[in-house]
């Protein structure tokens with residue numbers, strides 16, 4: 377249910393109603409919109425809650441939430457959510473740019489990448505330290521040493537750091553170094569991990585599972601939001617289809633569709649979405665045109681020598697050129713790269 381407060385409801389009335397919701401054994405999420413504040417009341421109902429809440433002070437109405445996901449839905453929060461961490465901002469007119477290598481490989485590689493992506497206009501540095509590789513014989517990442525190098529790169533450049541966390545046990549460790557925790561596509565439905573990042577206090581970048589429906593994707597986001605963490609970004613990174621000319625199939629209609637359903641920022645990953653560096657620039661530009669609130673792009677000083685995903689990584693000049701094109705499209709649709 378959504379407890380919609382009157383436009384002129386006082387802070388005391390809002391706090392009182394949030395308390396009432398909790399006394400009913402429901403979770404309360406206070407969501408402050410531009411127009412008015414609503415309180416989402418989530419959990420198993422025993423009956424009679426709606427009538428009881430409706431009579432509360434400062435309450436305009438109590439309405440059921442129709443979508444299966446609650447806190448993520450536009451019904452609960454009509455205004456778009458904007459994420460901000462260090463200089464990185466995404467959502468509500470700002471297109472946040474995250475870029476960097478697939479994996480952190482060594483100090484020289486990550487520092488050079490950080491400087492180059494920053495100079496081109498990125499505000500967050502990506503780089504995997506814990507890598508979910510299809511084969512156990514592939515490079516698995518530098519783990520904590522990689523996290524330390526990411527923190528060093530942040531210190532050098534001021535970029536926010538986004539990196540993947542693969543297991544619940546490692547959430548504390550990764551959160552110690554990163555600004556944005558990435559949940560990889562393979563872990564989208566690892567519910568205990570979603571709850572753990574929901575409790576981490578960090579911004580979360582949730583990647584869509586390659587075979588997940590949009591509803592499953594939004595319900596996964598709901599696990600994080602339900603822990604009281606409102607800072608979630610959704611990332612379309614391509615799905616598995618019968619098509620084989622690209623590594624995955626990148627459905628850009630996901631972007632406007634998600635915007636209808638949720639207030640959360642929608643990010644696109646054209647690198648994993650296509651799997652070919654020559655397709656990345658055009659799909660990055662197309663993502664911005666489709667309304668994406670951000671991009672995450674793999675960039676490497678020397679893609680040919682990359683320890684992972686070199687074939688889909690841009691070199692520095694290609695990334696620079698891509699962002700310039702993205703900036704023009706963003707401007708044409710009334711947005712700004714951030």
Ligand code: PEP
Nearest residue numbers: 478560561562583613648
């Ligand atoms: C990555 O970002 O390098 C990655 C492994 O992404 P995904 O989880 O989308 O495959």
Ligand code: MN
Nearest residue numbers: 478674684685
């Ligand atoms: Mn990768």
